[in-house]
Amino acid sequence: MIRIVSTRTLKQADVQIVELHDRAETLRRDLATEKQAAQHAADFLIRAEDNVERLHKQLLAAQDDAARARGELDALRSQHLLDTEDRVVLRMLLRAARKQQARTDRVHVLLRFGVVHSVHATRDAAEIAAEAEGAAPGGWTSPSTCCVTPPSAAEVPWRIESLTLGSVK
Incomplete structure (x- = not known):
């Protein structure tokens, strides 16, 4: 079977091929841009996850330090109370000694x-x-x-x- 194709139809086909070729090029460029953006997003996500892990470790270390500091603070408060009680007792003893010296x-x-x-x-x-x-x-x-x-x-x-x-x- 022989088909007869007109020049006009060929010209239209050529124009469509050129348009499709241009559209394909545009889509390839868009695809490359999107791939690059996706790669940047993946890199950003990996860095963000690394930062989250690092910050989580720092948070745990800070909580340990805070717990240790609370323990030390409690010990220091107890020691301060003992020191205060010791000072009160020493003052009483000093007063008693001074009274004894006055009466001797x-x-x-x-x-x-x-x-x-x-x-x-x-x-x-x-x-x-x-x-x-x-x-x-x-x-x-x-x-x-x-x-x-x-x-x-x-x-x-x-x-x-x-x-x-x-x-x-």
Whole structure:
């Protein structure tokens, strides 16, 4: 079968071929551009995932550091409270020592039959020591509380004598 094709039809076919060829070229360029954009997007996504992993590791490290710091802070707070309590106790001891220094212008000597038994800072301490050694609460005397002329020290089982310390101010 023979087909008759006109020149006009051939010209139209040539024009369509050229248009299709131009369109194909445009599509190839668009495809290359899209491939390049897709490659850039994939690279960006990979970098973003790497950054997310790195930031996640940094977050975990920061949380560990924060937990360690909280533990240290709790320990330091406890230590600070202990230090504060220690300072309060030291102040109380210092006040007591200063009061003791202010009162140490006398000592109280506990005598047993005229022989020195012990020396005490207070009269009460001397009385307690005598009672601990077996003296009856009324069985010992002090020259200031006894008679006008006190008996000799060798005659009295327990006696307390207060002595002034001349060198202490």
